[in-house]
Amino acid sequence: MNFRNLSDLNQTILKGIHMIPRDFDLIVGVPRSGMLPANLLALYLNLPYTDLHSFINGHIYKAGERGQYFDIKQFKKVLVVDDSVSSGSAMKKCKASLVDLESQFNLEYAAIYVLPGKQNTVDYSFETVGIPRYFQWNIFNHSTLDKACFDIDGVLCVDPTPEQNDDGPKYREFLLNATPLYIPKAKIGALVTSRLEKYREETEIWLKNNGVKYDKLVMLDLPNAKARQRANNHGGHKAKEYKDTYYNLFFESELHQAIEINRITQKPVFCTQNFQMIFDSQSLAYNIKSGKYFPFLRKIALKVRDKIRG
Missing domain, CATH: 3.40.50.2020 (Rossmann fold)
Known part of the structure; x- marks a missing residue:
């Protein structure tokens, strides 16, 4: 790519x-x-x-x-x-x-x-x-989004605030009225989210109201937010759907998860946190401890690789 x-x-x-x-x-x-x-x-x-x-x-x-x-x-x-x-x-x-x-x-x-x-x-x-x-300037209007996976929070809509994220009435209110962010006009292949399965109805209502077209909605089948926190497997959950399918791109909001999805699947991930594409070798340019991402390191690594091959 x-x-x-x-x-x-x-x-x-x-x-x-x-x-x-x-x-x-x-x-x-x-x-x-x-x-x-x-x-x-x-x-x-x-x-x-x-x-x-x-x-x-x-x-x-x-x-x-x-x-x-x-x-x-x-x-x-x-x-x-x-x-x-x-x-x-x-x-x-x-x-x-x-x-x-x-x-x-x-x-x-x-x-x-x-x-x-x-x-x-x-x-x-x-x-x-x-x-x-x-x-970058027209990725949300690409003709092949039907072969892509999308996260929801932080991509299609804003993330909930800590106050909204109560796994209760405030969270349901958020799900129904979240502010849109990047809404593609084309149909999306799969929406893959760490939202809980019990909130499918609210999620589908918001997607319909905001004109999001998609083939599939994959949610996390756990009983509540505490169980989700204990599992702490957001990247793994998303990577599972992406890895062994024909999807060729994942849109993820959080950089650490984007790196994790890429590491597991060895497929590219577009991160809306910094609007950068995460490729296979780019995980080497990400410092997990500091949370900093250094895309220029990948460019240097690729130049070195090309010289060796040449």
Whole structure:
């Protein structure tokens, strides 16, 4: 699996920005994922920018204003930016939407990440990245969430406070009215939670009310919170469902549990505590005693490994 976070995106743009000619007049982002790299490029190149639909309608963004109409003579050369190219169909649709403007502008296209063999679909590409791949900025809208497991508290909704977590009426009130956090639009494969089985009804009501679509809900079959505390096996419970199934990603809220799930399953885990992907070797970069996570150590370890293999 290939994963890129916001820092990776920024560094990739900075490393490749030299390839972009300095005679562009405007940067145009392809909604939604292309808006972030387009904005970064516009900031670094000190150029105005806008989104694809606003550009078609003659609008640009201006500091301190929602937007303004532009004189078509103001811009000649325009760079249209998306975050990635996979099959190339999305970029093809983008180009088709701009056909009527080709006589008025010199349009060129860029993508930050492209699949191997798809470099010729754009004029500028920054990095070749194979699949499967996930990006931090749109991971909750990925097309394969039906093959993923999700924790609930700390992912789909906030965690209960100590006062709410009374295994009684206050906790039931929390379950029914918890504040949503990250709600995917696509269907989730399995919800795997340490919530007790006796709270299934309340959990299902909240999921329905908040538009969460899923195939399966796996809960902890223990009598009460004290038994759950004695068992102290949250990571093991979640890993059991994830390990021997076709699921290829787990979304976990708590870093220590994410490390544990990864250790048991040897499968990647995305942690919402720090929005980082935990891979097989990353457990070596986590200090259990201090509770600190050092993702840069993994990058160093991978470089050493590649040199040895090379």
